Amino acid sequence: MTEVAPRRWRSIWLSDVHLGTRGCQAELLLEFLRHNRADRIYLVGDIIDFWAMRRGLYWPPSHGRLLQRFLELARRGTEVVYVPGNHDESLREYRGLTYQGLRIERTAVHEGPDGRRYLVLHGDEFDMVVKNMPWLSKIGDVGYSVLLWMNHWFNVGRRVLGLRYWSLSAYVKLRVKNAVQYISRFEELVAETARRRKFDGVICGHIHHAEIREIDGVVYMNDGDWVESNTALVETFAGDFEILRWNEERPHADPARDRRVAPAGERSDAHALAERDGARAPRPHRVGARP
Numbered sequence: 001m002t003e004v005a006p007r008r009w010r011s012i013w014l015s016d017v018h019l020g021t022r023g024c025q026a027e028l029l030l031e032f033l034r035h036n037r038a039d040r041i042y043l044v045g046d047i048i049d050f051w052a053m054r055r056g057l058y059w060p061p062s063h064g065r066l067l068q069r070f071l072e073l074a075r076r077g078t079e080v081v082y083v084p085g086n087h088d089e090s091l092r093e094y095r096g097l098t099y100q101g102l103r104i105e106r107t108a109v110h111e112g113p114d115g116r117r118y119l120v121l122h123g124d125e126f127d128m129v130v131k132n133m134p135w136l137s138k139i140g141d142v143g144y145s146v147l148l149w150m151n152h153w154f155n156v157g158r159r160v161l162g163l164r165y166w167s168l169s170a171y172v173k174l175r176v177k178n179a180v181q182y183i184s185r186f187e188e189l190v191a192e193t194a195r196r197r198k199f200d201g202v203i204c205g206h207i208h209h210a211e212i213r214e215i216d217g218v219v220y221m222n223d224g225d226w227v228e229s230n231t232a233l234v235e236t237f238a239g240d241f242e243i244l245r246w247n248e249e250r251p252h253a254d255p256a257r258d259r260r261v262a263p264a265g266e267r268s269d270a271h272a273l274a275e276r277d278g279a280r281a282p283r284p285h286r287v288g289a290r291p
């Protein structure tokens with residue numbers, strides 16, 4: 001299969017994949033990993049959703065394939081660091097352990113090519129402080145699941161109409177005033193901690209909202225999630241950070257992707273489509289630059 005050569009990054013951060021839930025977009029993340037390579041990958045928590053598994057097992061083949069993919073990358077020399085979150089908290093007991101080249105850490109420190117130091121953590125550590133925000137308890141886990149379910153079918157509909165994926169859940173969340181307050185409070189707290197601990201920046205996940213912004217002298221970065229916005233944080237070899245929004249950047253439009261595994265007779269067709277849709281090179285979405 002001839003495909004566009006993968007783009008190379010110094011580092012990639014991924015979090016909030018929530019394997020084991022219906023909202024998880026494992027296929028899309030597998031596709032992302034085919035098109036993007038890095039010297040190191042940080043898995044910044046909530047990769048496997050053990051909470052959801054307790055409610056009932058949901059584990060399609062793509063979820064297993066994704067875990068296998070991370071191990072395979074580790075075996076082949078990518079440095080893979082897994083910093084567990086609250087939904088995969090039980091893995092925190094294994095901090096310090098290396099499994100087939102994949103290392104588990106409670107938190108990590110990332111060093112940029114220029115020597116700048118970044119604290120890498122999931123972010124649930126700040127829930128205790130932020131938790132008395134009313135929307136969290138109001139929407140809660142169940143409401144959020146319903147929203148993700150609606151989002152899924154909403155996008156099935158959009159696909160039928162030939163429209164591209166658009167996150168209804170992310171949109172709704174950002175329209176709730178309290179959610180916006182929650183997000184900025186969270187970001188400030190995380191940044192404040194990094195500043196106190198003398199880091200140049202901090203990289204986290206947890207709130208499913210990708211961001212790069214400077215807060216009082218430290219860079220706050222969030223890699224987003226793979227249940228609604230499908231975002232990753234990447235570092236270039238020069239040490240610049242970017243947020244990749246895979247819904248917008250994937251080189252193929254949906255029809256081409258769906259036919260990629262089609263029988264030989266249909267392939268030229270798929271390739272023609274891919275070429276048409278991939279005519280412009282996928283470009284990163286520059287959300288913000290370092291100060």
Ligand SMILES: [Mn+2]
Pocket residue numbers: 045046085086087122124205206207
């Ligand atoms: Mn989390």
